[in-house]
Amino acid sequence: MAFDVDFFVIGAGSGGVRAARIAAGHGAKTLVAEESRIGGTCVIRGCIPKKLYVYASRFADDFRDAAGFGWSVGEPTFDWPTLVAAKDKEIGRLSDAYRDNLARSGAKLVEQRAIVVDPHRVRLADGREVSARHILIACGSRPAPLAGVEGLEHAITSNEIFDLPVFPRRLLVVGGGYIAVEFASLFQRLGSEVTQVMRAPNLLRGFDDDMRNGMRDAMAKAGVTFRFGSLPTRIEKRRDGSLGVTLSDGAVVEADQALIATGRSPNTKGLGLEAAGVELSAAHCAVKVDENLTSNVPSIHAIGDATHRVDLTPVAIREGHTLADRLFGQGAPPVRYDTIASTVFGTPELGAVGLTEREASKRFSSVHVYKTDFRPLKATVSGAPDRAIMKLIVEGANQRIVGAHILAHEAAEMIQLVAVAMTMGATKADFDATVAVHPTAAEELVTMRSAHARYEDGMEIP
């Protein structure tokens, strides 16, 4: 049967663009549809602008720390519109680069919404229909609305926060995950009075407990006010534009903006997937895929946030690349998910890969935990209240490193390299045999000599 195209990709985010470029490189006739800006969440309203704002925020620490090293800095001031404009320029450049790379690869782009009609047909917003041998759902995700809040329309999400016309002097952040921690941390440094509320008794569920506590303590020392076990029930907009936010514990927090960061859901609504027979998860309407990234309909595939498994840009990119190689190239090994590192870009950063202490102690009969908690060298002179915490989780039987956790400045840069070692199957002995780079924080990773805790059959050995 002849099709108009070999590969129709819905969504020109990081994953969709990678899949399209690789497929086109293999000679597949490829068409990508995008209803918004080219580059997707990561480039336009996620990772990239967030990291730029994190950089901006850390000058606050630099100005403070400089005095201990002999510098006198006048009273620093921060101009929000300058930062927003600089961000806009950079994401404009990146979006153009995505467009150029796509064009260079030979893939074609249509800038309109596309929906699935049946297993081999897609309809564009202008009414045209395109038949495709394979269809890729790379539509990403969007902020999930928080149920049960009266006046939720007065709150914002991470989509809006980058472009606020006025810098929020008081910011209420709802949630305790990646986005909430990152924005609470960065806005506090840029000068906001930040209150962070979450339903849980601690932030960053799923991360190692020592790291969660360390991040909480560092943020609290920096000035973030936490309200655990609490959520907004009502957001009232005052005459002057400010917000009065009533919490479930009865308290009322006054704020200029309220950021809701309580998870993201796949962007699959209205995409025609149900009609085409594609199975979606009940909870999040995520496309259910097998180990080959294919749905129950053999010609329809999905990657990245659309599948709501590991919602990270590099995972979507890897999945897109792998799928395109499998469909149109020489095949590819399945994506390896067990050594994916990620970082929460608070200040300090929290980098993690593999299992937490708790997870490992449940999974393996013998586990050794190595831990260090120290004051970074720079802080000894600057007087900053910083701590760094590092942990290696080791499977006792074979000394394989099964988890690494770093709460420190530049943890993201460190954890990437630990992930390489773990992907290669590194053991604690490999780390011990590696000579340190001195003086660094990372050297602690290769100089931890005695186990801080041991577990046998799930029980901690005193």
Ligand code: NDP
């Ligand atoms: P997360 O899953 O990280 O955190 C969600 C937070 O919202 C948790 O604190 C959770 O609480 C809370 N929550 C979830 N549902 C509800 C609810 N119904 N009522 C109240 N609270 C709720 O999601 P984010 O929105 O922060 O980020 C979305 C995803 O984007 C992340 O999972 C991550 O994969 C990705 N991301 C990655 C980044 C990075 O790599 N640096 C940066 C930003 C996003 P509880 O703990 O109690 O479940």
